[in-house]
Amino acid sequence: MTLPSAAEVEHADWPALKTFATGLGLNPKGRSGLVRQRVLDHLRTQPRGPEWRAGKAEQAALLTRIGAAAAAASLWESTITLDAPAPWVGLGTAYAKAGRIEEAVKCYDRAIGMGDAGARLHKANALMQAGRSDAAASEVDAALVGNPANVRAWAMRAVIAEADGDPERVHESHAKIADLGRSRLGLAKILMRAGRFDEAGTALEEHLADHPDDAVAWNQRGVCLMKRGQWREAVEALKKAAALRPRDAGVLNNLAVALASADRLGEAMKKLAAARRIAEDPRIMLNEAALFEREGALPEARATISRVVHIVPEHPEAVKAWDRLAPGRAAPRMPSAAPAKAPKQKPAKTPAKARSPSARKSRSPAKKRATSRPAKKRTRAP
């Protein structure tokens, strides 16, 4: 147990005091004053462990993370030694955050030269930031030559390939990550994007076998099943996702769509209402309007669509629905903001007079006693 401070013990209430005493292996029974004294005595006699203080490297890492790049860079510089690549990586990251990509790349090169293969990925990141995706890709490939099981490198390769618009390489990278036994979610996403829902479903099933609490995967699986027309299974999958993430409007919307497709309109309406309460998203409102229309509640459908048009006037689906639901009527416009009335000005209070500080007599500092020795004699009462 970490020792509490004396001040904490002095001000602790009774339950806290008992916890301190028990935690320190002391007798927690008795009058509170005595228990407090017992803990304080223990603190006094037990040596405190060495206090941890952030070193320069820790401070620099923190500054890098919070974005004070210049200060971080100067701190990183002060931690550099001849044989440690980590400060060079830190310095490079600070430069990259400051937008000084060339310096960052040089720093990463120094770290790579010292044998830090991980620095290649940092370098690739910096190069990507500078828009040099080819150079970034070759750095990642070089990292993968050294360590083909580097999942982070494969993930970065996928990101670079996606930025380059190369779906084959994206798929290949995610497939490799899946083969390495890490995550199949990325692969499933790519497969779904390619319209290969059967394969995506299999990947998701495998992923969910290892990660049963992954709400995103359950949501993806629900979508995948919907695409395959398996509405009942989709509803089950999406219900699991919604149970794991009850405040996710996207999941609730998907669940509503699945329910509506399974002809459970009442439940679907409830889910959409819940989703709308969380986020007034045009997609959710369009689905809600469609359901109203399907149920013949045209005024409600019109009101919902009018809200969508109000928020996103150029949304083609919303415009089309408006034309269908209210033919010939002009789309609702945003009301022009009424000029705000100027508030009545209150007469300004006269500011309180600044009191001149009373003159303080300067005192000469107390003279230091040349020697102060403890008294030898002490008195005992009787």
Next chain:
Amino acid sequence: MSGPAPEGDRFLPSVVTLEATMRAGKQSLADGRLGEALGHFNAALKLKPRYDVAWIARGQVLKLQGEFKEALGSFAEALVLKPENEEAWIALAGVLHRMKRYREEVEAYDQVLRLNSRNVEALINKGAALHALRKYDDAERCYDTVLAARPEYAPAWNNRGAALLRRGKVEDALASFERATRLDPDLFDAHVNRVFAWQRRGKHGHAVIAADRALALRQPPWLWTLKGLSHLALLESSLAARSFERALELEPKQKQAHEGLRRAKELRKRVDLYRGAYECFGTFEAGDPGCAECEIQARCVEVTR
């Protein structure tokens, strides 16, 4: 005409010898070789009879040897040579204290305070001497002067409390001892004085706690006896007997402990309260959360007066 003295011969031979002798004397004194130290300081005084530092050092050795009269003479010589020497006055007063010549001791401290009215050591020792002379008011004034300058000085709080206790101001005395133990939790005298004060107030539960804290620092036999007496008052005959037995182990001829043990054994035939894990037995405080949860509350209330 002779040239400059070679390196290493800067002083006259006698001065070099004097310094070496003083150094050797101080080293012997530090090592506890008192006879040797005295020889060195005597030798130094042969080389330079009007050397006040050597007289003081000689006096210190004699005092440690228990030769108070000679020590007194030695310090007096130092003061003849240099009457403004505070160290010599304090040393002189120290010997007078050992000789129980408290009135003269107070005068010696007055001399020091005339030279330096803020000398804490002189003030607190003067207070102790006045305490010994039963001039508790004057003693308290000395401690107050010390505490005005150094409020963190625990022994001054303890001595002030002792003076107050003598004047019957038990509550104020307890507050002073409390301050002393807070400032220096290892101040044995303050814990012991708390035992006396609590016993004076008839609060034997508190007295036992204070005695336990003092006994954790030092275990004189009379303190075990004091603790035993408080246990007796709390009707804890077994604990009382154990305390008296411990006192007798350390000093078999202690009359009070013998008497206490006899009373404890008699009491055990009638009653023997058991405090268990409750160190605070006999200090019941209404409204305290710890007391509210206590399993032996009824008995504690019974013995808390």
